[in-house]
Amino acid sequence: MSGRSDLEATFLQNLPVIDRATAQVARRHGFMPDDTAELTSWVKLRIIEDDYAALRKFRGESSISTYLTVVVAMLVRDYCAQKWGRWRPSACARRLGEVATRLETLVRRNGLPLQQAGELLRTAGLTTSSDLQLSELLARMPTRRPLRPVEVDSEKLMYVATLNSADSALVRTEIDEHREQYRQIVEEAINKLSIEDRLIVRLRFWEGLSVADIARGLKLEQKPLYRRLDRLLAELHSALTKAGIRPGNLEELLDESA
Amino acid sequence: MTTNPDVDAERLAALIEGRLPPDERERVLAAIDKSSGLRDAYADALAALGAMTPPAVREVPRWNFLASLTPLQKLEVAAAAVVLIAISPTVFRQLVPRGVPDTHDAIASLIISDGAANSVLNQPVWGVTRGDGENTLAPGARGIRVGAAIASYELRRSMGDSLSAAGALEVASLLESAPGGAIAANAWRALSSASDIAGSSVSEARRLAERVAGTERVRLGAWLQGARFASAASDTVFISDRTARSVAKAAIAMDERAETEFAAHQFEKIVSARPRDWAGTTTAVEELLRLLGAR
Numbered sequence: 339m340s341g342r343s344d345l346e347a348t349f350l351q352n353l354p355v356i357d358r359a360t361a362q363v364a365r366r367h368g369f370m371p372d373d374t375a376e377l378t379s380w381v382k383l384r385i386i387e388d389d390y391a392a393l394r395k396f397r398g399e400s401s402i403s404t405y406l407t408v409v410v411a412m413l414v415r416d417y418c419a420q421k422w423g424r425w426r427p428s429a430c431a432r433r434l435g436e437v438a439t440r441l442e443t444l445v446r447r448n449g450l451p452l453q454q455a456g457e458l459l460r461t462a463g464l465t466t467s468s469d470l471q472l473s474e475l476l477a478r479m480p481t482r483r484p485l486r487p488v489e490v491d492s493e494k495l496m497y498v499a500t501l502n503s504a505d506s507a508l509v510r511t512e513i514d515e516h517r518e519q520y521r522q523i524v525e526e527a528i529n530k531l532s533i534e535d536r537l538i539v540r541l542r543f544w545e546g547l548s549v550a551d552i553a554r555g556l557k558l559e560q561k562p563l564y565r566r567l568d569r570l571l572a573e574l575h576s577a578l579t580k581a582g583i584r585p586g587n588l589e590e591l592l593d594e595s596a
Numbered sequence: 597m598t599t600n601p602d603v604d605a606e607r608l609a610a611l612i613e614g615r616l617p618p619d620e621r622e623r624v625l626a627a628i629d630k631s632s633g634l635r636d637a638y639a640d641a642l643a644a645l646g647a648m649t650p651p652a653v654r655e656v657p658r659w660n661f662l663a664s665l666t667p668l669q670k671l672e673v674a675a676a677a678v679v680l681i682a683i684s685p686t687v688f689r690q691l692v693p694r695g696v697p698d699t700h701d702a703i704a705s706l707i708i709s710d711g712a713a714n715s716v717l718n719q720p721v722w723g724v725t726r727g728d729g730e731n732t733l734a735p736g737a738r739g740i741r742v743g744a745a746i747a748s749y750e751l752r753r754s755m756g757d758s759l760s761a762a763g764a765l766e767v768a769s770l771l772e773s774a775p776g777g778a779i780a781a782n783a784w785r786a787l788s789s790a791s792d793i794a795g796s797s798v799s800e801a802r803r804l805a806e807r808v809a810g811t812e813r814v815r816l817g818a819w820l821q822g823a824r825f826a827s828a829a830s831d832t833v834f835i836s837d838r839t840a841r842s843v844a845k846a847a848i849a850m851d852e853r854a855e856t857e858f859a860a861h862q863f864e865k866i867v868s869a870r871p872r873d874w875a876g877t878t879t880a881v882e883e884l885l886r887l888l889g890a891r
Binding site for chain 2: 362412552
């Protein structure tokens with residue numbers, strides 16, 4: 339692909355693809371509609387910069403629309419990494435749907451109080467759930483430590499200090515140790531699978547992709563993929579049981595290990 | 597842009613489109629496996645492409661074998677088909693996938709205590725929508741909610757509960773904001789104010805609601821709500837393994853999101869487990885209802 343005018347024409351021709359891809363990836367990352375507009379502008383600027391460098395790199399080994407979708411996905415990842423570090427919505431939130439993903443992002447990433455997050459979601463027409471219902475939804479998602487140090491004001495620290503007793507700290511330490519132990523065992527079991535099987539498990543349970551999406555991405559038949567996933571889960575289940583762990587729900591345990 | 601020097605955006609795109617030779621494909625898969633950054637971008641791209649791609653239209657196979665038959669043979673085949681269908685309707689129904697069953701009779705004949713019924717009726721799956729969101733409901737979600745509301749109405753009516761009138765009004769409220777829903781809404785408002793309601797009036801109102809909000813969606817919403825009651829009553833007839841399979845299939849067909857597919861499979865798994873886990877069944881049913889009725 340050469341010539342600035344050719345590149346510009348390609349960019350303009352594929353603007354709908356860029357817009358749609360950005361909107362879809364933004365939803366996966368829990369972006370609110372207002373933030374998506376800012377993100378879309380940023381993505382387009384990055385594609386345009388340096389004389390359409392992203393388009394100049396296109397070699398024709400794939401269709402331009404798939405290529406641009408991947409470019410958008412990588413750019414959105416960069417955008418999020420710059421702003422929030424490595425934080426991503428949990429697989430659990432993705433499974434629970436868009437409202438859950440956005441709620442988790444607002445509360446756990448952005449640090450908003452639940453009431454404010456609920457108000458934002460309702461005002462944007464994304465839900466009609468009450469704060470109580472949203473709190474029940476939030477409680478179903480795993481709590482994770484922030485990946486970057488977050489600023490907390492001294493008043494909050496004092497409040498937290500009065501809540502924390504030595505006992506609750508001890509209980510939290512024990513729970514964290516178990517969680518870490520489970521995570522290592524699950525990692526070891528997964529590492530014994532073939533590369534493709536590992537990827538299938540990770541895409542399904544870490545990334546929350548549908549079987550249809552995984553089949554499409556790996557060019558596999560969809561129907562046998564269900565059986566393959568069941569078999570892989572059974573193998574992991576067996577490995578965990580041999581390690582002395584009796585997981586009640588393997589999918590949730592895999593989610594905890596993400 | 598974050599890139600792995602060996603695997604760039606175009607390599608990932610070529611992988612997605614199945615254009616890589618086998619050894620190159622293995623190399624790219626290995627790179628994705630090692631790098632969480634690549635894996636995240638790959639997954640996001642796959643999900644975005646999945647959402648942007650319209651569902652493939654299934655081609656109905658053309659059965660051309662009839663063209664090779666003589667006229668007499670065609671007549672024999674036709675006669676055999678007629679005989680089979682005529683003499684064994686039950687067998688035929690067993691062979692053909694039934695889809696979501698019509699739950700009208702099943703809900704009316706549920707044996708459930710007042711306390712159990714009220715505990716379900718007093719726990720709405722969705723947020724309050726009256727005056728707050730009916731107009732923003734997608735057609736699919738509306739159909740599910742209409743079905744659920746009809747099921748609640750039918751249960752209350754079968755129990756002689758005076759609150760069934762309010763239930764009929766709830767159905768009317770969901771229908772009147774739907775395009776062409778005025779007549780159906782009026783039929784349900786009439787049910788709310790009638791003192792002596794004939795079964796035929798309810799059937800007609802239900803038929804109108806299905807026409808406005810979509811038969812499959814209304815039936816699915818009704819079945820799921822009925823399943824909440826049935827689960828509270830530990831009723832194994834209403835929630836059978838076979839029906840659970842049909843319901844899960846219908847849910848996935850109606851809503852292509854990963855979370856719905858996951859919820860549908862979870863539901864099927866829980867229903868088929870022995871001994872029955874009624875609490876788990878209730879949770880799984882409510883999760884499906886919430887997802888399908890919230891779009």
